[in-house]
Structure formats: C-alpha cells, structure tokens
Amino acid sequence: MKVLVTxxxxxxxYVKVRVKSDGTGVETANVKMAMNxxxxxxxxxxxxxxxxxxxTEIVAVSIGAPQCxxxxxxxxxxxxxxxxxxxxxxxxxxxxxxxxxxxxxIDKEQPKLVIMGKQAIDDDSNQAGQMVSALLGWxxxxxxSAIAVNGDSADVTREIDGGLEKLTIKLPAVVTTDLRLNExxxxxLPNIMKAKKKPLEVLKPEALGVDITPRLKTLKxxxxxxxxxxxxxxxxxxxxxKLRNEARVI
Amino acid sequence: xxxxxIAEHDGKQLKPGTTNTVTAAAKIGGDITMLVVGHKCAEAAxxxxxxxxxxxxxxxxxxxxAGSGAENMAALVLTIAGDYGHILAPATGFGKNFMPRLxxxxxxxxxxxxxxxxxxxTFVRPIYAxxxxxxxxxxxxxxxxxxxxxxxxxxxxxxxxxxxxxxAGPDTGLSRFIGQELSKSDRPELTAARIIVSGGRGMGSGExxxxxxxxxxxxxxxxxxxxxxxxxxxxxxxxxVGQTGKIVAPELYIAIGISGxxxxxxxxxxxxxxxxxxxxPEAPIFAVADYWLVDDLFKAVPELTQQx
Ligand SMILES: Cc1cc2nc3c(=O)[nH]c(=O)nc-3n(C[C@H](O)[C@H](O)[C@H](O)COP(=O)(O)OP(=O)(O)OC[C@H]3O[C@@H](n4cnc5c(N)ncnc54)[C@H](O)[C@@H]3O)c2cc1C
Ligand SMILES: Nc1ncnc2c1ncn2[C@@H]1O[C@H](COP(=O)(O)O)[C@@H](O)[C@H]1O
Numbered sequence: 001m002k003v004l005v006t007x008x009x010x011x012x013x014y015v016k017v018r019v020k021s022d023g024t025g026v027e028t029a030n031v032k033m034a035m036n037x038x039x040x041x042x043x044x045x046x047x048x049x050x051x052x053x054x055x056t057e058i059v060a061v062s063i064g065a066p067q068c069x070x071x072x073x074x075x076x077x078x079x080x081x082x083x084x085x086x087x088x089x090x091x092x093x094x095x096x097x098x099x100x101x102x103x104x105x106i107d108k109e110q111p112k113l114v115i116m117g118k119q120a121i122d123d124d125s126n127q128a129g130q131m132v133s134a135l136l137g138w139x140x141x142x143x144x145s146a147i148a149v150n151g152d153s154a155d156v157t158r159e160i161d162g163g164l165e166k167l168t169i170k171l172p173a174v175v176t177t178d179l180r181l182n183e184x185x186x187x188x189l190p191n192i193m194k195a196k197k198k199p200l201e202v203l204k205p206e207a208l209g210v211d212i213t214p215r216l217k218t219l220k221x222x223x224x225x226x227x228x229x230x231x232x233x234x235x236x237x238x239x240x241x242k243l244r245n246e247a248r249v250i
Numbered sequence: 251x252x253x254x255x256i257a258e259h260d261g262k263q264l265k266p267g268t269t270n271t272v273t274a275a276a277k278i279g280g281d282i283t284m285l286v287v288g289h290k291c292a293e294a295a296x297x298x299x300x301x302x303x304x305x306x307x308x309x310x311x312x313x314x315x316a317g318s319g320a321e322n323m324a325a326l327v328l329t330i331a332g333d334y335g336h337i338l339a340p341a342t343g344f345g346k347n348f349m350p351r352l353x354x355x356x357x358x359x360x361x362x363x364x365x366x367x368x369x370x371x372t373f374v375r376p377i378y379a380x381x382x383x384x385x386x387x388x389x390x391x392x393x394x395x396x397x398x399x400x401x402x403x404x405x406x407x408x409x410x411x412x413x414x415x416x417x418a419g420p421d422t423g424l425s426r427f428i429g430q431e432l433s434k435s436d437r438p439e440l441t442a443a444r445i446i447v448s449g450g451r452g453m454g455s456g457e458x459x460x461x462x463x464x465x466x467x468x469x470x471x472x473x474x475x476x477x478x479x480x481x482x483x484x485x486x487x488x489x490x491v492g493q494t495g496k497i498v499a500p501e502l503y504i505a506i507g508i509s510g511x512x513x514x515x516x517x518x519x520x521x522x523x524x525x526x527x528x529x530x531p532e533a534p535i536f537a538v539a540d541y542w543l544v545d546d547l548f549k550a551v552p553e554l555t556q557q558x
Contacts, residue, residue: 013513017378026382095350096359119494124377125362127350130320134354139424140320142347145487155428161265161343161441161496163488165318166428173424179477179494180487215359219372219385227519230540236553239525242541247523249445249502250469250558 001149001171002057003046004111005080006102007039009064009071010122023220035071038117040078040184041177045115045147047079048182054149055113057081061105063098064088069200076195077187083200088212095123097212099131104208106136111172113154118143118176133174141169143178251335252281255304256327258344259286259294264301266442267340271397272301272405275338277367281305283334285416287326289316295413302408312418317427320348326419327352331392336370341396341497342441353394360394361386365401379493379516399441400499400520433486435473440491443472445502448491448518451478452507452528452547459484461548462506465555474498474518476508492517507547510535527551 011017011026012034018027035043049055060075062068063086072083086101106114116129133140141147145164146157149171158165159178187195205212233239243250253275258265275282282303286295287310295309308330314322327348331337337352339345341363353360365383366374372387373395440446447466453459459473466473474496475489491498493516503521508514510526510533518524519538526539529546536542543550 011378016512017381019382026378094359096354096357099354121493122378124379124493125350125360126346127353127360127362130347130350131354134324134351137424140351141425142320143343159343159487160318160430161488162430162432163486164431166430167317167319167425168428169425180481215390216361216386216388219387221377221382221384224376224380224383227524227538227540230524230536230538230542232536233541233543235545236543236550236557239541239543239554240557243502243523243525247502247540249523 001055001112002059002109003049003055003113003115004059004061004106004109005039005042005046005075006116007043007060007062007071007075008036008117008120009033009062009068010036010120013037013121019221019223023222025218025221033067035074036117036120038119038177041179041181042115042117043075043078043080044182044184045177049149050079059084059109059111061086061102063093063101065090072200073195074187076198077191078185082198085200085202086205086208087202088205091212092214092218093212094214094216095125095127095131096215097210098128099135100210101205101208101212102128102132103135104210106132113149113171114174116174116176118178129174129176136174139169139173141167141173142176144175145178145180147175147181252283252333253278253336253338254330254334255282255284256337256339256345257284257286257294257298258340258342259288259291261288261291262293264294264297265342265344266439267342267399269301269404270399270402271338271340272303273402274364274367274397275336276303276405278336278370280335283308284411285310285327287315287323289313299411299413300407300409302406304409304411307411307413308416309413310416310418314418314421317430318344318347319425319427320351321422321424322419323348324351324355325422328355329419330416331356334392336393336395338395338397341398345396349394349396356392356394358390358392358394359388360396361388362396363398364395365398379512380519381512398497400497433488437466438470438472440472440474440489440496440498443500445469445471446474446498446500447471447504447506448474448476448508449479449484449506450476450508451482453479453484456484461551465551468555468558476514505535506551508535509533510538
C-alpha cells in the first residue's frame with residue numbers, strides 16, 4: 001500500500017526564538033531550521049511499515065518556501081521514495097490551506113494511509129491532520145502512539161488526557177503522530193547521497209486549484225511577560241519558611 | 251450572535267477546563283449555549299445547567315457517542331453550527347481531536363489554544379511553545395476556537411438553564427471504539443490541582459517516584475512529569491506537562507529533577523509560584539523558579555516531606 005507523509009520545515013526545536021523588533025513575526029534570518037519533530041516520527045513510521053513489508057511506496061509532501069526541498073531530502077534520506085513540494089513562497093500558510101493542498105495531492109496520489117505530525121512546533125496549531133481527514137470524509141486517529149494495519153482497517157492507540165484509547169479505523173485514513181509512536185532514526189551519509197537521486201516534484205498551489213489566502217491576520221506578536229528573578233535557598237528549612245511566610249501557598 | 255460551548259465531561263461531572271471555556275465565551279459576548287454529547291450523560295447536562303452564564307443546555311445522548319469519536323462529534327455539531335457565531339471547546343485532548351475536523355467542515359480556520367479574548371474576532375494565542383504570543387484576527391463567519399484553560403478563570407455555579415434534548419447526528423461508522431485504559435489515581439487531576447509535584451529524568455526510576463508521591467500526598471497535590479520521565483517509563487503518558495503534554499498553572503508547581511527544557515517550561519511557566527530542586531546549579535529551570543534549591547533530590551525531597 002502507498003503511504004503519504006507530510007513534513008514541515010520549522011525553526012529547530014532547541015533554538016530560542018526571538019520576536020522581530022517591529023512585532024510582525026519572529027526572526028528567521030540565519031536561524032537553524034529542521035524537520036518538525038512530529039513529522040520525523042511520521043516518516044519513521046512509514047519507513048518502518050515499509051521495512052515490515054506492509055507499505056510499498058512512501059510519498060513525502062512539504063508546503064512552503066523552496067528551502068523545504070531540504071526537508072524533503074531529509075525525509076528521502078530516512079527512506080521516503082519521492083517528494084512533492086508545493087511552493088507557496090512567503091505566504092503565511094495556515095492549517096486549513098495546508099489541509100486543502102494535502103487533500104488535492106491525496107486526490108491525485110490515492111494513498112491508503114496518510115501520516116502527519118500531530119502539531120507543528122512553530123504555530124502549535126494541532127489542526128492540519130484532523131482537517132485533511134475531514135475534507136476527505138475519512139476516519140482519523142489523532143495523537144497516535146501505536147498503529148497496526150490489518151487489511152482494510154487499522155488498530156490504533158491514541159494518547160488521551162486520562163491515558164490511552166484504542167480504536168479500529170477503516171482505511172483509507174489519516175493518522176497523526178504522538179511522541180511515543182517511535183524514535184526516529186538518524187540519517188546516514190550514504191542515505192543522504194542516495195536521497196539526492198530520488199524524484200522531487202515541485203507544484204504551485206494554483207495548479208492544485210487551492211486558494212491559500214490566510215484566514216487569520218496576525219496583528220502582532222510579542223514576548224510573554226517575563227517572570228521576575230527568583231531566589232536561591234540554602235536548604236530545605238529555608239525553603240519551607242519561604243513557602244509559609246513569603247509565598248503563602250502552603 | 252450566540253456562542254456554543256462544547257462540554258468535556260465524564261458522564262457525571264464536567265472536566266476542568268469546561269468552566270474556563272465558559273468564561274472565555276462570556277468575554278466574547280452573546281447568549282451561551284452548552285452542548286453535552288455522550289452516552290448516558292444526562293447527569294453531566296444537569297451540572298452544566300447550573301453554571302452561571304449558561305442560557306441553555308443541549309443534550310445529545312446516544313451510544314455512538316461513547317468514546318471520543320471525532321467523526322461523529324464533528325458531524326453532530328455541524329447540524330447546529332449555523333445557529334452560532336462562535337463555537338468553543340477546551341484545548342484539551344478532547345477538544346483538539348474533533349474541533350479542527352469541525353472547522354474544516356465549516357471552511358473555518360480554527361483559532362487554537364486562545365489565552366485571551368481581545369474582541370469578538372481578535373484573540374491572543376501562544377506559539378513557539380509559549381515563547382511568543384500572537385494576536386490574531388479572524389475573518390471567518392463562524393469562529394471555531396479552542397481555549398487554553400489557564401488563561402481564564404473557572405465560571406462559577408449559580409445558573410439554572412433549561413436542558414433540551416438534541417437528536418443524535420449521523421453515525422459515520424468510520425471508526426470503532428474498542429476501549430480506554432485510564433490511569434487510576436486518588437490524587438487530584440493535573441489540570442485542576444492547586445499544587446503539582448513534578449518529577450523528571452533525575453528521579454531515576456518509577457520506583458523512586460514513591461518519594462515524590464509521599465510529598466504530593468502530604469500537600470494534597472497532583473503528580474506530573476517531564477517527557478523524559480514518561481519516555482523512560484517511570485510514569486504513564488498522561489502525567490506529561492509541557493508543549494505536547496498538559497498545560498498547567500497551579501498555585502504551586504514543584505519541579506524535581508527536571509532540567510527545564512523550553513518544551514517543559516511551555517506547560518508550567520504560568521504557575522503562580524514555582525519551586526525547583528535540582529543538583530545542577532546551572533539548570534535552566536532555575537530561571538523561572540521563584541525559589542530554588544541546589545541539592546540531591548533523594549536527600550531534599552524526603553526532608554521536605556518531613557518538614558511540612
Ligand atoms: C517536539 C518536542 C516536544 C516536547 N514536548 C515536551 C513536553 O511536553 N514536556 C516535556 O517535559 N518535555 C518535552 N520535550 C522534551 C524536552 O526537550 C526535554 O528533553 C525534557 O523536558 C527533559 O526532561 P527532564 O528535564 O526530566 O530530563 P533532563 O533534561 O535529562 O534533566 C534531568 C535533570 O535532573 C537533574 N538531576 C539528576 N539527578 C538528580 C538528583 N539526584 N537530584 C537532583 N537533580 C537531579 C539533572 O541535573 C537534570 O537537570 C519535547 C521535545 C521536543 C523535541
Ligand atoms: N507547511 C507544511 N508542510 C508540510 N506539512 C505541514 C505543513 N503545515 C502543517 N503540516 C503537517 O500538519 C501537521 C500539523 O500541523 P499544524 O496543524 O500546523 O500544527 C504537521 O505536523 C505537519 O505534518
């Protein structure tokens with residue numbers, strides 16, 4: 001079966017982001033970029049399923065600036081067979097527009113399973129996967145920590161607030177990944193070289209017939225208020241005294 | 251225009267977060283209708299009817315709503331969405347699951363995890379793990395919104411809304427609910443607790459969490475954890491606090507053996523008072539702590555439990 005995975009290019013999760021001085025966005029010039037961690041988990045899952053003989057082809061999709069080609073190459077170095085970039089330039093891509101583009105590609109590619117990250121760690125929206133599945137009228141499994149395909153359905157385990165939930169969903173379906181689905185592999189140099197030769201198609205949103213005009217207007221961005229500096233206590237007795245007499249929370 | 255608030259509940263009680271969502275709805279303005287969906291959940295609808303500010307409660311009670319099935323949930327809300335200008339749910343595992351599905355069906359760009367209401371179309375929401383706050387304005391006809399509970403006070407009791415039955419929506423049959431494994435605990439729920447004691451990789455093992463639980467019991471606190479502690483198998487996944495876990499803001503948060511990665515801070519830095527105990531004097535958690543102790547947790551935590 002064919003699997004489609006989505007990979008977003010984001011600021012590296014361990015970089016401290018800075019707000020631009022004019023409050024219009026965050027500084028991205030000369031900032032280290034990376035594949036969204038949840039998308040790495042999505043690619044890893046697809047590759048493991050291919051290694052297990054369940055999956056025959058993996059198509060990776062990224063949406064954004066031309067540099068997303070690098071993210072697609074990383075996905076291919078991990079084991080994806082080919083890549084599709086929808087070049088949207090500098091437009092602020094919001095989850096609904098992303099979902100419409102992904103749906104348009106799914107209509108062409110006809111995968112049996114779509115694996116997406118549960119959340120992009122830049123906009124923290126946690127929407128696109130659920131939206132893709134809604135637009136297709138497919139079942140969804142959001143925040144998935146285990147998946148086993150059985151013919152025309154899949155048994156999935158989802159992380160919910162009180163613990164875990166198990167579902168059986170019909171295929172085709174959209175699954176979004178949670179952290180504990182797997183631990184992504186590191187890419188090796190030979191695989192990076194191999195990935196350079198894999199096919200990478202570039203499309204424009206117009207070719208897919210999707211209007212990507214943002215629905216949300218960002219009026220401003222700012223840093224949250226800073227906490228005032230705390231104090232170091234010498235020992236447990238001082239800590240207890242501070243809690244009782246100063247903070248008065250116990 | 252009216253505001254629809256979708257309740258999260260366990261069949262009998264509302265889950266923490268729902269009443270905070272009512273407060274967010276009240277800030278938007280307009281009549282508030284609460285929708286209670288589930289199987290055998292009439293009791294929860296009665297509780298919802300008593301929340302101050304709620305004008306009407308709609309109850310959709312049918313077997314297809316056992317479990318959290320996003321497909322049927324979104325299909326149901328869609329049948330009444332036309333009556334509302336805003337549809338709100340808590341930004342918990344519950345709301346995050348079906349609300350984007352509903353938004354897509356309404357061709358609306360959901361506004362996730364709002365922490366403040368500026369006006370009926372403008373909201374503040376954290377991005378980049380809470381390191382940046384964005385003020386966004388929506389042009390959509392119906393605004394689909396999930397609400398960060400820590401940004402709003404809980405609405406009080408004192409209402410007396412009428413409860414009306416709502417016919418079940420279509421059963422999409424797309425997914426079958428097999429079951430849930432809920433971790434059982436006598437301690438307060440993380441998102442509702444006044445005090446939280448959280449442990450990280452520094453705890454070393456699940457067995458060692460006992461010393462932290464003893465402290466929690468002394469304080470009547472909930473127990474939380476970092477992702478590293480969860481991934482190491484010390485505690486279940488629903489203990490995780492952070493960007494991808496639960497967002498909490500208790501009166502007192504005690505971080506023990508947690509380094510303070512930005513993804514962890516994202517989930518707890520709005521707590522009123524933060525204490526950190528860590529043996530590393532350079533631990534980044536100290537930057538957000540009100541009081542910090544550089545010490546071995548295996549010595550300091552039992553001492554703290556004893557002195558309280
Ligand atoms: C996309 C993404 C999402 C993430 N989401 C989350 C999230 O939601 N929540 C989260 O927590 N993390 C999250 N993380 C992981 C995060 O980056 C850190 O890896 C994690 O928080 C580290 O957990 P920790 O502080 O317990 O472990 P460590 O960083 O290993 O810190 C352990 C600490 O314990 C101290 N220690 C050790 N022994 C003792 C002792 N005997 N006495 C006292 N102190 C001791 C050490 O000095 C150290 O500071 C996420 C990461 C990514 C990439
Ligand atoms: N621009 C994009 N390109 C590729 N995938 C994306 C893009 N935006 C979102 N996604 C996918 O959708 C998931 C959820 O994103 P979000 O709804 O923005 O939090 C991500 O983890 C990605 O897998």
